[in-house]
């Protein structure tokens with residue numbers, strides 16, 4: 001009979017798997033035809049067969065999504081960490097991350113960290129207001145935390161239940177501090193060293209991708225790979241689809257990119273003018289669109 005498990009780490013040809021039913025961590029190999037057909041990713045849900053004391057992956061369950069950098073699959077939600085204070089919010093990066101989420105069927109959640117620094121900081125207060133006003137309006141959940149003072153961490157943890165979540169955000173926003181705070185208060189935490197013992201190898205490269213079990217069916221990914229990525233597989237012609245606020249606009253042309261068209265024909269531009277669509281979001285859309293188009297033109301012309 002097949003056992004269902006989730007790949008939480010890959011160590012060359014050894015797959016470290018959490019058996020969800022029993023919460024056991026096992027090491028498995030994969031059948032040649034499974035590897036040949038499709039590479040196996042961290043995040044994959046797999047069928048495993050046990051013979052004697054050996055585990056063998058026999059098939060991979062259909063994936064919800066796959067990310068290439070870092071290589072990981074089945075991410076349900078992205079906790080996009082933004083810090084108030086140092087470093088200040090990078091709104092272009094924030095919007096790029098949301099674009100990637102929408103494109104990959106990942107739920108974006110904005111996590112504002114370092115709220116302990118807000119107090120009398122006027123710029124920080126402004127940023128806080130702006131993020132709340134702009135992003136809640138387009139349906140994105142926002143959580144407020146201070147990893148330093150351990151505030152809001154419980155609220156964040158509630159959002160992680162039954163989900164596979166990744167953290168992203170530029171360097172210094174507090175991703176490591178937040179994941180540390182979450183892991184510290186989670187039972188059955190698996191140390192890197194423990195997995196090493198399980199595989200009797202102990203080999204570990206900093207590049208490897210790890211999923212941590214924080215409770216039954218709840219996983220978090222801590223990887224530096226998300227920090228400064230480019231939108232590597234997004235086509236500028238599809239970018240407009242990743243903006244919820246554009247979805248009910250009635251432009252005169254169905255293929256309107258909302259960039260060079262005039263507001264006579266572009267309803268997005270009209271809504272920006274009238275304040276229904278946030279001007280900053282729109283300007284960053286145009287910026288990201290032009291960058292993607294530049295890359296595309298360079299490659300194909």
Ligand SMILES: Nc1nc2c(ncn2[C@@H]2O[C@H](COP(=O)(O)OP(=O)(O)O)[C@@H](O)[C@H]2O)c(=O)[nH]1
Nearest residue numbers: 113114116146147148171172173174175176177
């Ligand atoms: N004031 C304050 N500093 C924080 C907070 N969280 C993290 N930091 C600091 O911000 C810096 C970067 O944190 P780190 O977790 O390494 O960020 P990462 O690069 O996103 O992983 C460190 O010096 C942390 O001590 C917080 O909630 N408040």
Ligand SMILES: [Mg+2]
Nearest residue numbers: 175176177224
């Ligand atoms: Mg870090």
Ligand SMILES: [Zn+2]
Nearest residue numbers: 251256258266
């Ligand atoms: Zn338009």
